[in-house]
Every structure is written in structure tokens, then in C-alpha cells.
Amino acid sequence: MVLALCWTSVVPTGSVSAQQAYQVELDAERVVRFTSRAAIEEFDGVTNRIDGFVAINTATLTAETGGDDTEFFFEVDLASIDTGIGLRNRHMQKNYLEVEDYPYAAFGGRIARAAPLSNGVFRVTVQGTLGIHGVERERSVTCDLSPIGDGYRVQCAFQVLLTDHEIEVPKVMFLKLNNEIQLELDFRIEPAEDTK
Amino acid sequence: MKSHILSALLAAMLLVGASGTVGAQQRPERFQRREQQTEAEMAVFHSVQAANLPTAETLKKGEWLFEISHRFFPPVSDGADALWGFDGPVTNRFGLAYAASDRVMLGVLRSNRSDNVELNVRTRLFEGGSEAVPVMIGLMGGLAWNTQAPTGAGADENESQQYAQLMFNALLGDRLALGFVPSLLRNPTIVDAGSETVFAMGMHGQLYVSEMVSFLGEWIISEDRGTDQKHDSGSFGIEFETGGHFFKVILTNQQLMNPTQFLGGADAEFTPDEWRVGFNITRLLAF
Numbered sequence: 001m002v003l004a005l006c007w008t009s010v011v012p013t014g015s016v017s018a019q020q021a022y023q024v025e026l027d028a029e030r031v032v033r034f035t036s037r038a039a040i041e042e043f044d045g046v047t048n049r050i051d052g053f054v055a056i057n058t059a060t061l062t063a064e065t066g067g068d069d070t071e072f073f074f075e076v077d078l079a080s081i082d083t084g085i086g087l088r089n090r091h092m093q094k095n096y097l098e099v100e101d102y103p104y105a106a107f108g109g110r111i112a113r114a115a116p117l118s119n120g121v122f123r124v125t126v127q128g129t130l131g132i133h134g135v136e137r138e139r140s141v142t143c144d145l146s147p148i149g150d151g152y153r154v155q156c157a158f159q160v161l162l163t164d165h166e167i168e169v170p171k172v173m174f175l176k177l178n179n180e181i182q183l184e185l186d187f188r189i190e191p192a193e194d195t196k
Numbered sequence: 197m198k199s200h201i202l203s204a205l206l207a208a209m210l211l212v213g214a215s216g217t218v219g220a221q222q223r224p225e226r227f228q229r230r231e232q233q234t235e236a237e238m239a240v241f242h243s244v245q246a247a248n249l250p251t252a253e254t255l256k257k258g259e260w261l262f263e264i265s266h267r268f269f270p271p272v273s274d275g276a277d278a279l280w281g282f283d284g285p286v287t288n289r290f291g292l293a294y295a296a297s298d299r300v301m302l303g304v305l306r307s308n309r310s311d312n313v314e315l316n317v318r319t320r321l322f323e324g325g326s327e328a329v330p331v332m333i334g335l336m337g338g339l340a341w342n343t344q345a346p347t348g349a350g351a352d353e354n355e356s357q358q359y360a361q362l363m364f365n366a367l368l369g370d371r372l373a374l375g376f377v378p379s380l381l382r383n384p385t386i387v388d389a390g391s392e393t394v395f396a397m398g399m400h401g402q403l404y405v406s407e408m409v410s411f412l413g414e415w416i417i418s419e420d421r422g423t424d425q426k427h428d429s430g431s432f433g434i435e436f437e438t439g440g441h442f443f444k445v446i447l448t449n450q451q452l453m454n455p456t457q458f459l460g461g462a463d464a465e466f467t468p469d470e471w472r473v474g475f476n477i478t479r480l481l482a483f
Contacts, residue, residue: 049231077234085256085482090237106223
């Protein structure tokens with residue numbers, strides 16, 4: 001029963017005939033980092049609060065992985081982002097991200113293709129909907145997945161435009177942000193509970 | 197007709213099914229969160245200080261706060277000849293504080309008035325209350341030395357002072373923050389050879405019209421000890437804040453800024469012709 005509940009917590013919807021499902025390994029190091037490089041100052045914000053799953057249509061990642069019968073969904077708890085200064089966190093969360101109304105950033109969609117690199121690493125291109133601040137945008141993002149244990153280490157880097165998500169670009173002193181934010185994700189996924 | 201209804205029902209079911217596939221803000225139905233959503237940190241006053249009185253707010257562990265504050269001697273009522281007080285001279289204060297934890301701050305203050313140097317510590321004891329009325333309580337105490345005390349009998353041997361304050365803060369309607377600061381001050385009159393302990397009651401409020409702009413007012417009831425400092429201290433003004441700065445501009449009858457000095461009272465009445473301009477600038481730093 002417990003295993004069944006764990007499975008339902010990560011398995012994709014019934015429309016997907018997945019052969020393998022992976023979930024974010026909560027006990028491993030998780031890093032979601034945004035970096036802003038404005039004219040005078042650069043600062044970043046970090047959180048480890050990312051969770052989600054990937055369901056693929058092959059036993060493990062191969063060059064055949066991808067298509068409509070794959071699925072992924074990840075979300076980040078925005079109120080947990082730490083910029084190093086408490087007051088700046090509060091301003092960012094309340095005035096710009098408006099986390100009371102939009103507490104999570106989420107990205108969900110399907111795997112478009114998985115291209116093998118060297119040493120078992122796959123460069124995976126995913127396509128889906130990125131939702132931040134209540135505004136959704138279709139995005140294509142490339143991540144590298146390296147085999148580690150029964151799962152994979154996931155590393156992604158991509159840019160987000162604040163204006164794409166109707167987030168006001170802060171101009172005030174000490175909270176100057178570039179409209180273009182660099183996002184870096186680094187976490188591990190492990191087989192979902194009943195497939196370990 | 198029936199076939200139309202069935203078609204519509206089937207279409208609706210398909211749409212419902214489709215909505216359960218992949219979404220961004222809308223989670224897939226079978227994905228359940230395994231971690232609790234982070235709660236935004238509670239705040240009553242945004243700054244650690246009103247015009248003079250402390251709030252129960254503390255900085256985040258590892259943060260530094262640097263302060264420079266001025267009170268201009270000439271009153272605004274001196275007019276254009278004194279540039280409404282900005283010609284100076286001024287009482288100046290530098291401050292530096294460090295958050296040893298999320299609840300404890302250590303600070304040092306130095307005012308050019310009597311070269312008053314102070315070491316202090318503050319702690320946030322409690323935060324809670326209700327969602328409608330958040331409450332925060334803090335405690336602060338300090339030890340000050342007047343390293344260039346005014347001349348007077350016993351002043352050389354009686355230059356240290358101590359104080360302790362309790363800070364009761366509450367937020368009403370998400371906009372109006374109120375603070376009550378009962379305070380004890382040891383040795384308010386350094387020119388006397390003897391020491392006494394006096395009580396002062398501080399009250400302050402701040403109306404946040406936005407996250408970045410607020411209006412503040414402060415009143416400190418001090419005991420009349422028969423000295424020049426026989427008046428209560430009043431201040432009011434405006435505060436601008438960014439993600440790391442607070443900038444306060446005030447009018448006040450109190451020219452002193454260090455706690456062991458202003459808790460003893462003001463030497464001018466709180467009347468418009470005695471109002472002086474002052475400002476406090478603080479900057480948060482994290483290394």
C-alpha cells in the first residue's frame with residue numbers, strides 16, 4: 001500500500017505508457033540558482049527546494065527515448081530562495097515574484113530527444129510549459145543527464161526574461177536586476193519507489 | 197439530439213482528461229508534493245530601528261548593518277539664513293551591527309556628542325500572534341562610555357551608563373505597525389557624581405503605504421529630573437527602503453541619538469519652532 005502511494009506520487013498521468021519513472025532525490029544535494037548581472041552589481045539567489053518527476057518510454061535513457069509518451073514535471077518553491085540578505089529576499093518575494101499568489105515556478109512537458117554523449121551522459125532536450133508568476137511560456141531547454149547509481153544527475157542552464165513572465169524589473173538601489181536571469185539547476189533523480 | 201448531448205459530454209470528458217496531462221502552474225494530478233511549502237518570513241517593522249527606538253526585528257544570521265545618522269543643531273525655524281538647519285553643525289552617529297544568529301544582534305555605536313561609545317546586544321524573543329495581528333517581542337541592552345564627557349563634578353569618574361529595553365511590536369491590518377518600548381536607564385546624568393535609574397516609555401508607529409515608503413512617528417516619555425533634558429522626545433518623518441537600504445528623514449526636538457542619551461529626555465520642547473531635521477541611513481551587507 002505504501003509503495004502504491006509512492007508510485008502515485010510520481011507516476012505520470014494515465015495517458016503515458018511509461019516504462020520507467022524517476023523522481024527527484026530529496027536526500028541528495030539539490031541546487032537551483034538564479035544569477036542577475038546588472039550594470040553595477042551581480043547577485044544570485046539559491047534554493048534546494050525543487051521536486052518533480054520524469055517518466056520515460058524506455059527502460060533507461062537511450063537514443064530512442066522521447067516523444068509524446070514521455071513526461072516530466074518539476075516545481076521550485078520560490079519563497080525559499082535566499083539571496084543572502086533577508087530584506088532583499090522579502091522585497092523580491094513580496095514585490096516582484098508575489099509568492100503569496102504564485103508560490104511555485106513549474107516546468108512540465110515531454111522529452112523531445114536524448115542524444116548520447118561520451119561516458120554514458122545524455123544531452124536531453126525537453127519541451128514544455130514554464131510557469132512563473134502565473135504566466136506560462138512554451139520553452140525548449142537542454143539538460144545533461146549523467147548516470148549515477150540507479151538514477152541520473154541532472155544539470156541544466158538556461159535564461160529567463162522577467163518581462164516574459166510579467167515580472168516588474170527592479171530598478172531600485174540594491175535590488176537591481178537584469179531582465180535576463182541566468183538559471184542553473186543541479187539535482188539528482190532516482191527510480192520511483194516501486195521501481196527501485 | 198441525444199447524440200449531440202453524448203458528443204458534448206465526450207468532448208467535455210476529453211477536455212477534462214487533457215487538462216490533467218502536463219501543465220506548468222497546474223500540477224499533474226498524480227504528482228503530490230513531498231515537502232511543505234516554505235512560509236514567507238514574518239515581519240512587523242521592516243527596519244531594526246524607528247527614528248531612535250529599536251524594533252524587535254533582527255537581521256538574518258551573518259548580515260552586517262552599517263549606519264550613519266545626523267541631527268542638525270539649528271532648528272528649521274531659523275529659516276533660509278541657516279538653510280533651515282542644514283548649515284549645521286550636527287550630532288553625528290556611526291553604527292555597526294552584526295547578526296550572530298537569526299535572533300541575536302551585536303552592535304557598536306559612536307556619537308560625537310560626549311564621544312558616547314556604546315556596545316549593545318539585542319535578541320528577538322518571540323514572534324507569533326494571529327495572522328491578522330502578528331506580534332514580535334524583543335529585548336535590548338547596552339553599555340556606554342562617555343569618553344569626552346562634559347565637565348562637571350564627578351564627570352570623570354561617572355562616565356559609564358547602562359540601559360535595557362523591551363520591544364513589543366504588533367502589525368495591524370498589514371499596514372500599521374505599532375511599538376511600545378519600556379526602558380530603564382542607569383546614570384542618565386553623567387555630570388553628577390551619583391547615579392540613578394530612571395524609567396522611560398517609548399511609543400512609535402509606522403504606516404506602510406507601500407513596501408518601499410512609510411511614514412513614522414515616535415514619542416518617548418522621560419522623567420523630568422530637573423536637568424536641561426526635561427522634555428519628552430518626539431520625532432516624525434518618512435522612510436524609504438530598498439532591498440538593502442533604509443533612508444529616514446525626520447523632524448524632531450531630540451538632538452541626541454545614542455540610547456543612553458536620548459532616553460534621558462530632550463532639552464527642547466516638541467513645538468514647531470524647535471523641530472530639527474535629521475536623517476538615518478542604514479545599509480545591509482552580507483559577505
